[in-house]
Amino acid sequence: MFLRGRNLVVFVAFLLLGMFASSILTLTIVRPSSLASGESGVSNGSTAKPGEFTAAELKKLSTAYHLIQDxxxxxxxxxxxxxxxxxxxxxxxxxxxxxYMDPKEAGQFQDVLNSTFQGIGAEVSLEDGRVKVVSPIKGSPAxxxxxxxxxxxxxxxxEKLDGLTLTEAVSKIRGPKGSQAKLGIMRSGMDSIEVIVVRDDIPVETIYSEMLEGQIGKIEIREYVSHTAQKFxxxxxxxxxxxxxGLVIDVRSNPGGLFPAVIEMSEPFVPQGKPIVQVEDRDGQKQSTxxxxxxxxxxxxxxxxxxxSASASEIMAGALQQxxxxxxxxxxxxxxGTVQVTFDKELGDGSNIKMTIMKWLTPNGDWIHKKGIAPDIAVEQPAYFKVAPLSKKTVLRLDMTGDDVKNLQTMLVGIGQAPGRTDGYFNEQTVTAVKAFQRLNNLPVTGEVDEKTAVKLEEAVSKEIRNPKNDLQLKSAVNYVSGAAAK
Known part of the structure; x- marks a missing residue:
């Protein structure tokens, strides 16, 4: 989440740099005077007023600068x-x-607000010096x-991203529609893999609704941007x-967005006078919306x-639950669970600083940062929903072992074939399952997985994932709502 000056503005941070759809939230909270003043100065003594440098500190900075220059x-x-x-x-x-964003980055950060973006469609952060995916946007290339x-x-x-700032890393990944980004990916419990993402337009259309069987409504929210509340x-x-x-609201893989939008969208479900969200500053002072x-x-x-589901999505989930x-x-x-403010005027050269100044809490006062919100009804999707793409570095064949084979077998199960095992050993039954898939897709029937077979298989798995009939979480939500409505 961010505050921009004294106003609520959503900045689709990494998407704004032409590739990622980030939804860092803003809050309508007046900045403390100490933040807004931007006062600075030099003290002639060994001590300084709050916010000022001492003479010794300024000398240290100046000396380091001149040592480098000279x-x-x-x-x-x-x-x-x-x-x-x-x-x-x-x-x-x-x-x-x-x-920190230099003038060019800051300009890109603002210029593409509320537009259609080109990129891979995922929010990222920089943690421990590494670029970490917060969430891919639904339907995005990512x-x-x-x-x-x-x-x-x-x-x-x-090109390795080690040692780069987040904005520098983003600039490496961004690119025009139709171009390829070959991403080296590290996933927990697996060897590194290469994933090819074809960049595309990332639209800001955020609301999708339909009436399901049994008069159960479903509204999918992909982001919270300026027009989302009205569309909702x-x-x-x-x-x-x-x-x-009954209603199912889907905020899965929704990285967040504009604070006024999530408040306006949550309000009809929260009785008058009850809190939707709280914020807390560094002095422990709390304020409820x-x-x-x-x-x-x-x-x-x-x-x-x-x-x-992150940031604004978590605000809505917490408010509606509690x-x-x-x-x-x-x-x-x-x-x-943190709130950022962007200082876009204080530096005076068009650059800006985005900095965490507050944390937000659920209505009951829970701080969910780095913990998340647990579901009331826990449901995991089938294993093939989270399977990694095949590396395509080598042809997979009989008697091979490894993560690629394990992922292959998981995919085969997902599309209705029977490899006989999913432990990563390419056995005879896996060969038979691969041949069956190849026949169905007019591929050479070899029982081996080359690049063409791998790509076709991944396309088939993606189709199964997009089929609502395979969405166990949606089924569970509909069953709950239907059952509660019938009581």
């Missing part, structure tokens, strides 16, 4: 050194959500390629006018969540 092997651009000093201070916070929350992106097109209101009214008996017009809903509500009587279905959420 003695380093090559000439260094002055601006680059200053930017590096600011970056260094923010890096010292050890906070993946506090970053999701289709099999990128998952918590994946580490180690390299792009063979329209979709909700349409479903209610059609005689909806209360429901002003909410009445609650008479019909049952379920909220679908997973470990890609104050709206909804049940959370699926998997534990990501766990982003």
């Amino acid at each position: 003695n380093y092997l090559t000439q260094i651009d002055r601006g680059k050194l200053i930017d590096g000093a600011v970056n260094g201070m923010l890096d010292a916070l050890n906070d993946p959500y506090s970053t 999701e289709k390629a099999g990128i998952l929350p918590n994946d580490l992106i180690l390299s792009v097109n063979g 209101k329209e979709a909700l009214k349409q479903l209610e006018d059609q005689g909806m008996k 209360l429901s002003v017009k909410g009445t609650g809903k008479k019909y049952p509500v379920a909220v679908l969540i997973n470990n890609g 104050m709206g009587g909804a049940k959370l279905v699926g998997e534990k959420t990501y766990g982003k």
